[in-house]
Amino acid sequence: MDIIFHAVSAGILAEGLGEKRKRAIVFSMIIGINPDVLSNIGLFFWSKSTAYPLFHSLLFQGILCLVLLPINWRASFGGLLHIAVDVFTHQYSTRHLFYPSWKLEAFDGLNWYQADGIWIWSICWIILAALVWLKHGKRAGMAGPAGLSSGASHGAWNNRHL
Numbered sequence: 001m002d003i004i005f006h007a008v009s010a011g012i013l014a015e016g017l018g019e020k021r022k023r024a025i026v027f028s029m030i031i032g033i034n035p036d037v038l039s040n041i042g043l044f045f046w047s048k049s050t051a052y053p054l055f056h057s058l059l060f061q062g063i064l065c066l067v068l069l070p071i072n073w074r075a076s077f078g079g080l081l082h083i084a085v086d087v088f089t090h091q092y093s094t095r096h097l098f099y100p101s102w103k104l105e106a107f108d109g110l111n112w113y114q115a116d117g118i119w120i121w122s123i124c125w126i127i128l129a130a131l132v133w134l135k136h137g138k139r140a141g142m143a144g145p146a147g148l149s150s151g152a153s154h155g156a157w158n159n160r161h162l
């Protein structure tokens, strides 16, 4: 899946778990993109066939999640969410799940940037956009009447002082 999706979905997950602090949500978004970021940094040290599976494995992301749990449990699942999403949207991801122990040959996902995978990509984004709207759009909508009433009281304040 694309990196922006991973960032936003990890942020929404942390928020869904009750995280409200902006900094912590940004932190969860960074955790959400860590498999792709570390895979690319890893290319300086290893081949792609090592770097990518290593950071997209349950072993690495599971350990990272356990390390993060005591720091901020709400923000700690982004990496696991990333590989869960990639299993369906990045063709060979299931094979990396248990890297380096064994190669699971379960099924191949559809690449999100190719052919029918683009449908999956679109549907995932529609669902995510809906979740973002439920979390933020609604709140902004609710702020509308409150904003109006505060505007009205502001008006009243002005009137009083005219």
Ligand SMILES: [Zn+2]
Binding pocket: 001, 035, 036, 056, 082, 086
């Ligand atoms: Zn990835």
